[in-house]
Amino acid sequence: MSLQLYFHPFASFCQKVLIAFYENDIPFDPHVVDLGDQKSRTEFEAIWPIGKFPVLRDEAAGRTIPESSIIIEYLAQYYPGGTSLVPVDAELALLTRTWDRFYDHYVELPMQKIVTDRLRPQGRNDTHGVEESKALLETAYRVLEQEMENRTWAIGEVFTMADCAAAPALFYADLVLPFNDKHQNVKAYFDRLLERPSFARVVEEAKPYRELFPK
Numbered sequence: 001m002s003l004q005l006y007f008h009p010f011a012s013f014c015q016k017v018l019i020a021f022y023e024n025d026i027p028f029d030p031h032v033v034d035l036g037d038q039k040s041r042t043e044f045e046a047i048w049p050i051g052k053f054p055v056l057r058d059e060a061a062g063r064t065i066p067e068s069s070i071i072i073e074y075l076a077q078y079y080p081g082g083t084s085l086v087p088v089d090a091e092l093a094l095l096t097r098t099w100d101r102f103y104d105h106y107v108e109l110p111m112q113k114i115v116t117d118r119l120r121p122q123g124r125n126d127t128h129g130v131e132e133s134k135a136l137l138e139t140a141y142r143v144l145e146q147e148m149e150n151r152t153w154a155i156g157e158v159f160t161m162a163d164c165a166a167a168p169a170l171f172y173a174d175l176v177l178p179f180n181d182k183h184q185n186v187k188a189y190f191d192r193l194l195e196r197p198s199f200a201r202v203v204e205e206a207k208p209y210r211e212l213f214p215k
């Protein structure tokens, strides 16, 4: 098969691209990378020395594509399907990229900061950084609460790359900073995401790895 995906089922940026693959039933060869295993890490770093996943390898095209958003843009361009992950309409495409960036930068990254701080050695925690990330996440929820008042999906009525970014980011964010009464629209959107078959499949496939999430 031409498309080789290097990923881990529990990693949120990887889940973002898995949703895109599942939305359009795009076949790929899965390569699960275990960064805790030296052999697996070395093999992966030979493909992408930065060592962050997901990474897509298109053997037929002889191309290596890193970065979750770029992988989804690549799929939208070369493997289009029923779900237009990046709409052809320029205005809708701009909105898609805007909210994709929003979820990555202001939900996903602060969430990761809070989670990964729990994995640091004792005495090496970044309390200030974690507080800043919690404040940023609060602000992001406030923005989304307004934005999602009249929308079904991240940019409106069509499911796009922005929803692929939103789903895993909100899933893990809700675990570290739970939605509350002030976030009814965010919660309702998140419930719709959980019911989307592509994301439901991703959540199911990640279940065996749940013990990796630090308490």
Ligand SMILES: N[C@@H](CCC(=O)N[C@@H](CS)C(=O)NCC(=O)O)C(=O)O
Pocket: 011, 012, 013, 014, 035, 051, 052, 053, 054, 066, 067, 068, 069
């Ligand atoms: N900007 C990258 C971020 C990728 C990223 O941070 N992936 C995480 C997993 S969710 C990772 O590789 N973590 C391992 C590490 O940083 O060592 C993208 O959008 O793909």
